[in-house]
Amino acid sequence: MSAPLTSAAVDALRALTPGTRATTHFNHAGASLPSAATLEAIEAHLRHEAAAGPMEAGVAARAQTERARTLAAQLLNAAPAEIALTTGNSPGWGAAFAALPRWQPGDRILVARHEWGGNLAAMRLHAQRAGASIEAIPSDDSGAADPQALEAMLDERVRLVALTWLPANGGLINPAAAIGQVTRRHGIPYFIDAAQAVGQLPVDVAALGCDVLTGPGRKALRGPRGTGLLYVRKDFLPRLTPAWADTHSAPLGADGEPVLRADAARFESAEAAKALHCGLANALQEALEIGLDAIRARIDATAQALRAQLAAIPGVSVLDQGRERSGLVAFDLAGHDPLDVQRRLAAQGISIGSNGVSYTPLDMNARGLGQIARASVSYLTTEAEIDKLLDSLRALARRR
Incomplete structure (x- = not known):
């Protein structure tokens, strides 16, 4: 177990994070604030590219790419050969999905009600062409996907x-x-799809029993935008044929035929942004040094406090479901459009998110939600920041 994140430790981490001095950030679920060291890792490589040439600097940066891969494997309890470095969560998820064997009429895909809209779009395009179906797993009384209901749905067509x-x-x-x-x-x-989980709570792919898992660098990991992680279980990899290839993922053999890489890097491209890999490696190292159990504990305590205080504001409804909860806090302020709430807070230097139906269409429609406001916390979030957010929301609530 790693040491708990004390207020002093958080203050020290904030001092190494330039964005905390410029904004009150409650949009960590969209993208979090990188550390100065992560920024420097990116900038140092770009300076090297400018001085030596991008191709030459790229050769020198291969060690950082492999460092990022090794650290990502450590984060997920995987082997480095099971990790591909991608350009984001959706590109990694979509590449793995598109690599599955061809869909057939009558095939079934089962998803939880909370599936990300981008994933649903990819699945529906393939399913519609093939005559396959997409069905939602029923939720339990807490709103979470029900494993027993899933088991009852299974047949040979799933x-x-x-x-x-x-x-x-x-x-x-x-x-x-x-x-x-x-x-x-x-x-x-x-x-x-572990977009919000990676970097926010411990992730063990062996314990999860998954064949594929994806996550971005820009959210809880506090890495650069344009990076992501794709885990593919070693024994599952031979079942996946990427929809495209290049000289990195499938170099031509002596006979002129492409030879797919035998590791998850068959989902990578020769056109990788090496500067971003340098930043991602640093962000991964920082998360591992802090410890995911300590990060999870700090985020959970902070989010619980925020939910309780939001619920005490007249006119505010907290919309979160589930018995176990993350650092994403969804709410509605009566009489105010969530997008307007987001804009008004932004004018005061407070950033939150606002999600529409397209983000999670099955769940939003099932619950009759059109738009929600979302305040997402990090282990960097302080009581003073929460107080500032709450004061602004109280002022908005009085304007109904």
């Missing part, structure tokens, strides 16, 4: 179970490991 672990529209945490136990028993491929 070819994929996909789960967004921590939904984008609120604090619910789905029972990813329990669902993995079901998919393992039945030998069904299992994809986890």
